[in-house]
Amino acid sequence: MxxxxxxxxxxxxxxxxxxxxxxxxxxxxxxxxxxxxxxxxxxxxxxxxxxxxxxxxxxxxxxxxxxxxxxxxxxxxxxxxxxxxxxxxxxxTTLLSPAYHARFADGTTLDVFSDPDAMAAEVTRVCGRDEARRYLRLRRWLAEVFDAEFDRFMDASFDSPLDLVSSRGAVADLTRLVRLGAFGRLGGQVGRRIRDPRLRRVFTFQALYAGVAPSRALAVYAAIAHMDTSLGVYAVxxxxxxxxxxxxxxxxxxxxxxxxxxxxxxxxxxxxxxxxxxxxxxxxxxxxxxxxxxxxxxxxxxxxxxxxxVVASPSAVVLHGSVPTATTRTWAAQRHHVIDFGEHWEETFAEITAPRGRGRLMSDPSLLITRPALSDSGQLFDREGAEHEPLSVLAPCPNLDSAPLDWDALSGPYARELVTVLEHRGYSGISDEFRVDHVDTPATWRSRGMSAGSPFAGAxxxxxxxxxxxxxxxxxxxxxxxxxxxxxxxxxxxxxxxxxxxxxxxxxxxxxxxxxxxxxxxxx
Known part of the structure; x- marks a missing residue:
């Protein structure tokens, strides 16, 4: 301290x-x-x-x-x-390799590895050698931002904004962050370093955790992308x-x-x-x-x-349930975490981060699909003589300030709509076989005392x-x-x-x- x-x-x-x-x-x-x-x-x-x-x-x-x-x-x-x-x-805990499997609307896929050599090889496969070299430069920049801010700005309390310049070390770290462009926009800084729009999504979607669109998020939140894509994602x-x-x-x-x-x-x-x-x-x-x-x-x-x-972050709808492994074995995506990107990325963020009363549900959803049994077989279970696995689907959505929707009426139809989207994207059988036992919506989070029905607190x-x-x-x-x-x-x-x-x-x-x-x- x-x-x-x-x-x-x-x-x-x-x-x-x-x-x-x-x-x-x-x-x-x-x-x-x-x-x-x-x-x-x-x-x-x-x-x-x-x-x-x-x-x-x-x-x-x-x-x-x-x-x-x-x-x-x-x-x-x-x-x-x-x-x-x-x-x-x-x-x-087990280091996931890859940390994520990304699927894009054009049919291409990309595995996200924390190991730099494995990731460079994957970027080469999908985007070419030049982009792989640019990825390695981006990775170094992400690490520099993280190292400059972790001790001084993340692992730190503040009594006043003046604490940012309260010592020679603080001034040095702040100067370093300025030099790195960390007070610019995350989307712009990543875009200067890599060119492929698919890869840009992989290194900027973490802005959602901070409650801000990549085009508006401060580049200091490159630290989250560094944790997510370089330090490793673990399964428990x-x-x-x-x-x-x-x-x-x-x-x-x-x-x-x-x-x-x-x-x-x-x-x-x-x-x-x-x-x-x-x-x-x-x-x-x-x-x-x-x-x-x-x-x-x-x-x-x-x-x-x-x-x-407090301006709240966007919220989320999460479907929790189970599905027979006989169904999931037919899916092309066989990873613990899958990010299934819609085509219209910028529009998605505009819809879910719109100001008061102007938010909308995603017209072209980007979804996080989590299948924990793929890294922990102990979570498989038997139902009526058939093996099943747990499955979660998370869909970002506007908070209740941005879009005061009637989630008591909307949760069922919207859950069915999301499952239908996944069926059309190649998750064959999910419409019939995914048993949804719990649906969390902004109304769920509001009932638990969370501001504007968002589980992600203040943006x-x-x-x-x-x-x-x-x-x-x-x-x-x-x-x-x-x-x-x-x-x-x-x-x-x-x-x-x-x-x-x-x-x-x-x-x-x-x-x-x-x-x-x-x-x-x-x-x-």
């Missing part, structure tokens, strides 16, 4: 609200530092956005399916002396939900207290300082400090509303990025610290894990040395 940043003194007894990755990360770092920590979770299980749905005979991840930088999980576990192999069963044996389960088990084993089915509805104060979290049953959980990880509407309901309006516009994003401490609420996707550093599995550690540091926990970039032990 940078010297001089605001901290909460004398926080021995801490209550953490929310047992998602941010809350569990924070709790592990706190209990590892000897604090008395209680985690309160309103749901009956842990995980938040990395939880699970149960279907007939199977479980399926109900949130994030893409894992990068698993060393940040290892770092949180190490805070209490645990690691991937110290839990039973062990937490096992047992599903992403296993990550939260393991973190929760390690927290409890280290002496922490975890209470599920416990919704915090108000806080007690002595003067301005919070002294207890009050749950829906009336129980008071006393504390010296309170860490809040829910989405900002829930935070503001507890602390009092803020005047500043990373310039005014909602870095030191301009909601800070993790607020002098109006002494003793309260924020973590999660609504605060720094932002949206995504690695970033919310970082947010938990940053919150612990705000409570006076000293930073330990930690592994980075997939080099830690026990990750594979």
């Amino acid at each position: 940078r010297s001089g940043l605001r901290t909460v003194p004398d926080a021995q007894r801490v209550v953490v609200v929310g047992a998602g990755l941010a809350g569990l990360s924070c709790a592990l770092h706190l209990v590892g530092a000897g604090r008395d920590v209680t985690v309160l979770e309103r749901e009956s299980s842990v995980g938040g956005r990395v939880g699970a749905y149960r279907g007939p005979g199977y479980e399926i991840d109900n949130g994030a399916t893409v894992l990068t930088m698993p060393e940040l999980i290892a770092d949180a576990l190490a805070a209490v002396g645990a690691d991937f192999s110290s839990v039973e069963p062990p937490l096992r 044996e047992g599903g992403m939900r296993r990550v939260a389960q393991v973190m929760a088990e390690a927290f409890v084993a280290a002496g922490g207290t975890l209470r599920t089915d416990t919704e915090v509805v108000s806080v007690d104060r002595a003067g301005r300082r919070v002294t207890a979290a009050v749950d829906s049953g009336g129980a008071r959980h006393r504390c010296d400090a309170l860490v809040l990880t829910p989405d900002l509407p829930v935070v503001d309901a507890l602390l009092g509303p803020r005047r500043r309006r 990373h516009l310039f005014r909602q990025t870095g030191p301009f994003r909601r800070r993790n401490v607020d002098p109006r609420h002494p003793g309260v610290v924020l973590a999660g996707s609504g605060t720094v550093p932002g949206v995504g599995v690695p970033t919310v894990l970082l947010s938990g550690r940053l919150a612990a540091e705000r409570l006076g926990v000293e930073r330990r040395r930690h592994a980075r970039r997939g080099t830690g032990p026990g990750l594979h």
Whole structure:
């Protein structure tokens, strides 16, 4: 933690609200530092956005399916002396190769490898040798942007925008980012380095995670593309939900207290300082400090509303279900993650990121298809004598501010429309054989307290990025610290894990040395 940043003194007894990755990360770092920590979770299980749905005979991840930088999980576990192999069963991750399989409207396909030689060979196959050389230059640029911003701007808290120039090192990193063009537009910077429009999509679709179209996203978000395409995407044996389960088990084993089915509805104060979290049953959980990880509407309901309006990211419709493997074996795409791009890419982003009241559903959908059993055969299951696999289909869509649609009426017809699109794109039999057991829509996310019905929190516009994003401490609420996707550093599995550690540091926990970039032990 940078010297001089605001901290909460004398926080021995801490209550953490929310047992998602941010809350569990924070709790592990706190209990590892000897604090008395209680985690309160309103749901009956842990995980938040990395939880699970149960279907007939199977479980399926109900949130994030893409894992990068698993060393940040290892770092949180190490805070209490645990690691991937110290839990039973062990937490096992596998580097996906390729990380993604991309399909395009013209019938071409491209595998996205994190290994530079394999990826250069694949780019050569699809786009030619000259484009492969340009890809390698792009890869170096992505790495430079990531290295320039990770320690100083992603893995960092801010008290003020002046923190960007608070030291010689900060000025040097900021100057380096300016030199790299990181404050230009992501689409433009990538477009200057590679020419093939298909390849440009592969290295800019990550802007959706930041809630902004590539043409508008700051090029600093090339760091997300670097994590996605260079540092590696991992599969977790047992599903992403296993990550939260393991973190929760390690927290409890280290002496922490975890209470599920416990919704915090108000806080007690002595003067301005919070002294207890009050749950829906009336129980008071006393504390010296309170860490809040829910989405900002829930935070503001507890602390009092803020005047500043947050511009939310686009949302998503997600179909969760299962399909017989006899059907899926006929599909051309046989990868854990498939990005099935529509033809009209720019129009898609314009539709789902339009301002208030002008958003539309994608007229030419680009979809993320996740088949976890392809890397974890333990997720295959038998139904009525036939082998089945879990299947998720994610379709980006406008949030409820952008398009206040009646999702109670629309979810069924739109789910059928998406399945029909996939049938026409070559996923033969999916219309008849895909049993959809859960459909998540913006209405789902709104019911869980997420701003504008978006699971991706505030969009990373310039005014909602870095030191301009909601800070993790607020002098109006002494003793309260924020973590999660609504605060720094932002949206995504690695970033919310970082947010938990940053919150612990705000409570006076000293930073330990930690592994980075997939080099830690026990990750594979």
